[in-house]
Amino acid sequence: MKILAVECSAGPASAAIMEDGKIISNAFCNVKITHSQTLVPMVECVLKAAGIELNEIDGFAVGAGPGSFTGIRIGISAIKGMAQAKRLPCAPVSTLRAMAENYIEYDCIVCGVMDARANQVYNAFFDITGGKVRRICKDRAISIDDLSEEIKKISQNVKKRVIIVGDGTDVFFPAVKNIPCVIKSEEAKRYQNACGIATASVDIFRTNNTVSPDELLPTYLRLPQAERELKKKRSGENL
Numbered sequence: 478m479k480i481l482a483v484e485c486s487a488g489p490a491s492a493a494i495m496e497d498g499k500i501i502s503n504a505f506c507n508v509k510i511t512h513s514q515t516l517v518p519m520v521e522c523v524l525k526a527a528g529i530e531l532n533e534i535d536g537f538a539v540g541a542g543p544g545s546f547t548g549i550r551i552g553i554s555a556i557k558g559m560a561q562a563k564r565l566p567c568a569p570v571s572t573l574r575a576m577a578e579n580y581i582e583y584d585c586i587v588c589g590v591m592d593a594r595a596n597q598v599y600n601a602f603f604d605i606t607g608g609k610v611r612r613i614c615k616d617r618a619i620s621i622d623d624l625s626e627e628i629k630k631i632s633q634n635v636k637k638r639v640i641i642v643g644d645g646t647d648v649f650f651p652a653v654k655n656i657p658c659v660i661k662s663e664e665a666k667r668y669q670n671a672c673g674i675a676t677a678s679v680d681i682f683r684t685n686n687t688v689s690p691d692e693l694l695p696t697y698l699r700l701p702q703a704e705r706e707l708k709k710k711r712s713g714e715n716l
Contacts (some may be wrong), residue, residue, distance in 0.1 A: 482675035485512040485552045486572045487644040492519040493671035494587035538678035541569035543599040545652025549695040566687035568678035574674035577603040579666040582711035590645035623650040
């Protein structure tokens, strides 16, 4: 099975092709250019590098959130467009779940963090043992202070390293840097990427939990800022 995966839920953007469980081509960039400009050329690049035509792809995977509202929409729209013609199955993958794939070769606790602004991060914990990933909690938006307290408790109860992974690492890590066994992810394994999306999608395809292009939707854990401000304004007007 050939899977085309894309990820652009935050600053970096990437694309990858997996064939029969193996990544055969991938591209990654982390530049200050809108994903609407970078994503399609990267898709074309990975297809060409793999020697595969788009019509040979059997299914699609995408980082469906949480993350940047604009970035997620770009990724979802791109996959919808490519999958629609042949009504191919799509796998919406949690961006945080995909991050755990960065450390699949280690026995550890992965703490995925994405900068959600307003002193919050998008977060989930994953236990990795023997190359198997087990979700510890659901994806959520949580304050930096509350997450720090949770990590303190985790570090007292487990003997594994807790690795902070994701584009929110630099924002969050200062709050936990003095907790034993908590470390910052290395730069090369820090960011969400399409390779992780592809490998995390395998179980979705295997268990037939894919969706049609029409059913493919973003996963937002909070309302967009404009909607939050409008809701706040309306609430004040009703006082």
